[in-house]
Amino acid sequence: MKRFISLALISTFLAPLSAIAAPPRNPDKTVNCDILVVGGGLSGVATAYEALLAGRTVCHTEITDWLGGQISSQGTSALDERPTQRAKQFYSRGYLELRERIEKKYGKLNPGNCWVSESCFLPRDGHDILTQMLKDAEKRGKGKLQLFPNTVIKELELSSDGKIINSAIAIEHKPTASIPLNTYTLSQSIEDAYRYENTSKFTKNIIRFVPKQTSKAGSNAPNWYVIDTSETGEIIALADVPYRLGIDDRSYLEPSSSSATNDQYCPQGFTYTFAMEATKDPQPQTMPSFYQQYSPYYSYELKRLASFPLVFTYRRIWSPQPGQAGQFGGVKFTNPAPGDISMQNWTWGNDYRPGTAQDNLIYSRQQLQASGQLQPGGWMGGLRTDALRKAEENAFGYYYWLVAGTTDSQLGDGIKQPQPNNRFLSGLNSPMGTVHGLSKYPYMREGRRIIGRPSWGQPAGFMIWEIDISRRDYSDPYYATTLGDKEYRRLRAALSGLEAASVLSGQTPAQNAARRTRSTIFPDAIGIGHYAIDFHPCMVNSPPETPGNKERPGERRGAGQAYPFQIALRAMIPQKIDNLLVGGKSIATSHIAAAAYRVHSFEWSAGAAAGTISAFALKNAIAPYQLVDNLPQPEPQLEAVKRLLEQNGNPTAFPDTSIFNQNWEDWK
Structure with a gap:
């Protein structure tokens, strides 16, 4: 049963919380694991799936009560795939099983x-399907699955030399009897989730995760593994390993970067999705009290997209009755019919795109240090709660703009028309499974990205860069002018x-050098992905909804098509x-490469590799x-694990990948 709660009432829920954490108490229980997976998104599920099939004991934590990340708790249940x-x-075999x-x-x-x-569906079903897949994998592989929903990692205990995580302390939160889970928005509950003490919202269980097995005599190899598959790189921040955030400085490796120096406050925008239902009759629409603050931002963005039916059907997740054929801007679709449900995820709509140190969502290391985290x-999760709150307001406002707005920040007035025959879906049985109607967690396009260990050719630390995957030929004079002759x-x-040697020596003029027509081939490839380099850039001014605000100049320069690419173990x-x-x-991807390394099938492939390699x-x-x-010398054990991945149906390379195959233009 769907419920509708007025946006005026919902607006009263949006109040910031203080960030006070009580000292820890003794753990309520200790749990043994071979592998601790932190984060229940697709990569985390894939990690657990392969580890269970390998017969391992898996402890799996997730901040929400749904598995699936993008396809469930974040509401983006539309699989991003290349033709x-x-x-x-x-x-990967698990992704095929999911489909x-x-x-x-x-x-x-x-x-x-x-x-x-090719696939848009209801988020709750994504969670149900993945939960059953893990149970079946547990049975087939004779592993052991210990799921911990509504659980966050609070502390890590490291060895004396700092090289091993010996244990992890987690907080599991359960709703009090009077307030159902998923009543509050994330901004209202996230700081509470990281507190040890019980509160009016939640009761807490303190869990200590430790290795299941003792170290083998005479071996320095780890006796358990922690896999960070969280949405923002929580464990890498908490463990304080080197990482990057936001824009990388411009170089020959990242030539389309919008900045000569790095800018850690400008990652891609994040989005609270929501569901709306087409109705036969007009519905009452209540303007949120904060609407005027955010209305200067909303837009159809481009004239070829300025159609409500086109936007509604873009990510329609339920359509019980086929509508009449429609077309706009060269896109064909069936028009919305009563009972159709659309999930909204729109750049100039419910995307929230802060880009300064005053409003960024994911705290940098300096900010974490200054705040005592x-x-x-x-540790309180490493996110700015006020940015979450404003993103929630922005999403509620976008719904009102869709059904009642008449302004457009990019196209001007007179284009947007009211669409009152729709209702906002909320309630515990609604598609998002929340009382307020927003996704349980925002859809994250980019988080903290590790810097890998020094490697041959990359002494400062391994990274996958723009030029490793982009199809761009870089013949635009911009690159020669901006980079300078040497770069x-x-x-x-x-x-x-x-x-390469001839070009570097000057024997072959740079502008005459043939451009390879494939992505970089990694000798340690353990997974695959393919998607366009797709940007949702941060905004220049703070706050993002400032009237007349613009996207960060140059951020979309790196956008475009990519070759099928690999995931390097490094x-x-x-x-x-x-x-x-x-x-x-x-x-370890750059800001531009990360814009392609973020979609559903990639996440699964990376998780499948993590589960297989840890086992x-x-x-x-x-x-x-x-x-x-x-x-680059031969690594027999690496070759063995790559063979294992391939034998298990987890590809490490696309068909016919080799330095001699230049026939990749047909891969769309």
């Missing part, structure tokens, strides 16, 4: 009949493959700590960094 990879069904189960659930892959994807017991020559040499191994692996969006490392008493520490 060729989808046509060839060239995905098959979606189709079996509905009798078709696209019950929403959306046009952005890196002190013992001080531009290095760029052309890096892209020229077998001609991108998953952080510095300093030997039993920590990183999956999801926090692997392999435990079985063979070897630390993951030892699999790559002699590259």
Whole structure:
């Protein structure tokens, strides 16, 4: 049963909380794990899935009560895929199973009949499907799954030399009897979730996670692993390993960067999604008290997108009755019909895009240090609560703009027309599963990204860069002018493959160097992905909704098509700590590369690798960094784990990948 709560009432929920954490009390229980997975998004589920199939004991924490991240708790239940990879069904085995189960659930892959994807569906079903997949993997692999929803990691205990996480302290929060879970927005509950003490909202259980097995005699290999698959890189921040955040400085590796120096306060925007239902009759629409603050931001963005039916059907997640055929701006769709449900995720709508040190969501290391969050017991999640609150208000306001607004910040007045035959869906049985109607957690496009260990060719630490994946040919005079002669020559040499030495020496003019037509091939590739480099840039002024505000200039320069790419194992191994692996969006990618390394199938592939490699490392008493520490020389154990991944149906390379194959233009 769906419930509608007026936006005026919802606005009264949005009040900031203080950030006071009581001292820890003794753990209520101790739990043994082979592998501790932190974060229940697709990468975390994939990690657990493969580890369970390998027979391991997996402890799995998630801040919300739903598994699936993007496809469930974040509400973006529309699979982002590229046509060729989808046509060839060239995905990890678990991701293929997910797609098959979606189709079996509905009798078709696209019950929403959306046009952005081949599969749009209800978020709650994403959670249910993934939960069942993990239970089935546990049974097939004879592993053990210990799920801990509504649980956050509060503290880490490190070894005396700082190289091993010996244990992790977590806080599990349960609702009090009088207030159901998912009543409050995240901004109202997140700081409470990281407090040890019971509150009026939650009662707490303190859990200590420790290794299941003791270290093997004479072995220095870790006896358990912690996998950070959180949405913002929480564990890498808490463990204080080197990482990047926001824009990287411009170089031959990241030539399209919008800044000559790095800017850690400008990551991609984040989004609270929500669901709305088309109705036969007009519905009462209540203007939120804060609407006027955010209304200067909202827009259809482009004239070719300025159609409410087009926007509604873009991510329509439920369509029980086919509507009449429609078309706008060259896009074909079926028009909304009563009972259709749309999930909203729109750049100039419910995206929230802060870009300054005054309003950024993900705290930098300096900000964490200044706020005391890196002190013992001080961790509170590493996010700015006020940015969450304002993003929530912005999302509520966007709904009102869709149904009642007549302004448009980018196209001017006279284009946007009211659409009163819709209602905002809220309530515990609504698509988002919350009383307030917003997603349980915002859709995160970018978080903290580790800097890998020094590696051959990258002595400052391994990273996957823009030029490793972009199809851009860089012949635009902008690059030669902006980079300068030396850096531009290095760029052309890096892209020229077998001609690199000739270009660097000057024998071949930089502008004449042939450009390779593939992504970088990594000898330690342990997964795959393919998606366009897609930007939702931060805004220049604070706050983002400032009238007349603009996107950060130059941020979209790096956007465009990418070649099918690989995930390097070195991108998953952080510095300093030997039993920590990183999956999801926090692997070692640059700001521009991260804009492609963030979608559903990539997350699964990275998680599948993390689960497989951690299980392999435990079985063979070897630390993951030892699999790559002699590259580019042969690494027999690395080859063994790559064979294992491939045998298990988890590709590490696309078909016919080699330095001699230049035929990648057909991959769309």
